[in-house]
Amino acid sequence: MSTGFMRRTRSAHETRLLERARCVLPAGARSPTPSPEYAMVVKEASGSRIRDLSGNEYIDYLMGSGPLLLGHAHPEVTAAVQQAASRGSSYLMLNENAVQLAEKVVATVPCAEQVCFNSTGSESTFFAMRLARAYRKRDKILKFEGGFHGMNDYALMSNQWTQQTVDFPQAVANSAGIPQGVVQDMLVAPFYDLERTVDIINAHADELAGVIVEPLQRTITPQPGFLEGLREITTERDIPLIFDEVVTGYRLALGGAQAYYGVTPDLTALCKGIASGYPISVLCGRQDLMQLTDPAGLGTSTYVAQTGTFSNNPISTSAALASINVLEREGTYEALFAKGNRLMHALDRIFDEAGIAVQICGEAPAFQVWFSEDPIVDFRSMARADHAMNNRFTELLLDRGIVKAHEKFFISLAHSDEDLDYTVAAFESAIGEL
Numbered sequence: 169m170s171t172g173f174m175r176r177t178r179s180a181h182e183t184r185l186l187e188r189a190r191c192v193l194p195a196g197a198r199s200p201t202p203s204p205e206y207a208m209v210v211k212e213a214s215g216s217r218i219r220d221l222s223g224n225e226y227i228d229y230l231m232g233s234g235p236l237l238l239g240h241a242h243p244e245v246t247a248a249v250q251q252a253a254s255r256g257s258s259y260l261m262l263n264e265n266a267v268q269l270a271e272k273v274v275a276t277v278p279c280a281e282q283v284c285f286n287s288t289g290s291e292s293t294f295f296a297m298r299l300a301r302a303y304r305k306r307d308k309i310l311k312f313e314g315g316f317h318g319m320n321d322y323a324l325m326s327n328q329w330t331q332q333t334v335d336f337p338q339a340v341a342n343s344a345g346i347p348q349g350v351v352q353d354m355l356v357a358p359f360y361d362l363e364r365t366v367d368i369i370n371a372h373a374d375e376l377a378g379v380i381v382e383p384l385q386r387t388i389t390p391q392p393g394f395l396e397g398l399r400e401i402t403t404e405r406d407i408p409l410i411f412d413e414v415v416t417g418y419r420l421a422l423g424g425a426q427a428y429y430g431v432t433p434d435l436t437a438l439c440k441g442i443a444s445g446y447p448i449s450v451l452c453g454r455q456d457l458m459q460l461t462d463p464a465g466l467g468t469s470t471y472v473a474q475t476g477t478f479s480n481n482p483i484s485t486s487a488a489l490a491s492i493n494v495l496e497r498e499g500t501y502e503a504l505f506a507k508g509n510r511l512m513h514a515l516d517r518i519f520d521e522a523g524i525a526v527q528i529c530g531e532a533p534a535f536q537v538w539f540s541e542d543p544i545v546d547f548r549s550m551a552r553a554d555h556a557m558n559n560r561f562t563e564l565l566l567d568r569g570i571v572k573a574h575e576k577f578f579i580s581l582a583h584s585d586e587d588l589d590y591t592v593a594a595f596e597s598a599i600g601e602l
């Protein structure tokens with residue numbers, strides 16, 4: 169990228185494609201901000217950069233919403249995928265890569281004694297909750313307000329898109345079409361309030377099948393002692409604790425948030441960090457729970473059906489093995505954290521100098537700026553932040569050749585010192601115009 173800031177342009181071809189998309193795709197373009205002016209059609213991406221159809225190039229901190237921990241089209245991952253693709257794309261049956269990958273997950277993720285594969289994060293959180301229900305022979309699952317666990321009916325409850333809050337532990341469906349019975353089978357607790365959570369668990373222990381939590385909820389770090397307390401009460405009550413590490417797995421550490429925060433759950437869903445954007449997710453955990461998916465149990469009251477046509481496909485498993493191979497190298501996480509920390513500190517300084525109150529939340533590999541005077545500790549404080557200002561900041565960065573998600577900056581190993589220098593200069597300029 170040259171010196172000075174880019175000037176975004178939009179070609180007639182990209183404009184036409186966006187119009188055509190609106191006719192056939194109800195969601196239209198999935199842009200980083202609600203404004204149609206900032207919609208784009210991506211042409212290609214490599215390393216830290218993404219290019220749209222009009223030829224604009226951006227430094228990408230959206231990173232496919234998290235999976236591109238190594239950057240786009242990492243050469244070692246691409247080579248592994250190309251080789252695998254020449255041997256066929258999907259067998260349903262076992263392949264050597266899948267065994268190697270399962271062994272790798274067991275070796276790296278603290279709770280993983282056994283593993284099963286799915287294609288998306290939503291499937292793995294869905295199967296984790298099903299396993300907990302089968303083990304406990306009870307139906308209700310407790311989640312936290314503002315936590316996101318994907319698109320399955322049980323998961324899509326009281327998440328960060330909730331418009332109207334209700335009293336705990338009642339759940340709110342975040343989509344039309346979710347059966348009322350499912351809403352009633354979900355309980356919701358406040359993230360950051362261990363005492364209240366323990367009270368809800370104790371009050372509902374006889375009907376509770378499991379507790380699911382994002383250990384780093386969006387970009388809200390857990391209060392010291394919160395995950396430990398959750399571990400303690402769920403162990404005491406023999407209620408499976410599920411960590412949704414779809415984002416944090418392999419991103420905060422090789423062993424994910426459970427290694428980083430030092431609390432081991434019973435089950436974990438992993439997804440985005442594992443395979444550089446190729447579709448695969450992992451459900452892993454305690455052997456006695458995972459064993460419930462053994463088809464030899466078919467017909468028994470505890471057998472849990474868990475399969476998928478594309479699960480363990482050789483292309484995604486080869487991408488995952490190649491990705492983990494890179495992540496295992498010495499210095500990987502130090503480098504990732506150093507990059508994120510540099511941007512977090514720069515934002516802190518520049519907003520402070522500008523006299524704009526913000527809260528910089530999260531961990532260095534995935535963080536966010538919230539426009540708020542008050543600390544962001546849970547969903548309700550996050551909802552009170554100034555989201556219009558956040559959208560404007562995102563747009564001002566897009567004008568300067570920086571793409572970020574509304575909700576997060578995702579750091580990758582591909583972000584170079586030059587990218588970070590440019591980004592800090594873009595922050596200075598964008599914040600100056602806010």
Ligand SMILES: Cc1ncc(COP(=O)(O)O)c(C=O)c1O
Nearest residue numbers: 288289290316317318412414415
């Ligand atoms: C924490 C978390 N869990 C689950 C999911 C769902 O994953 P997927 O989109 O692969 O279904 C997401 C997706 O963003 C997520 O952030």
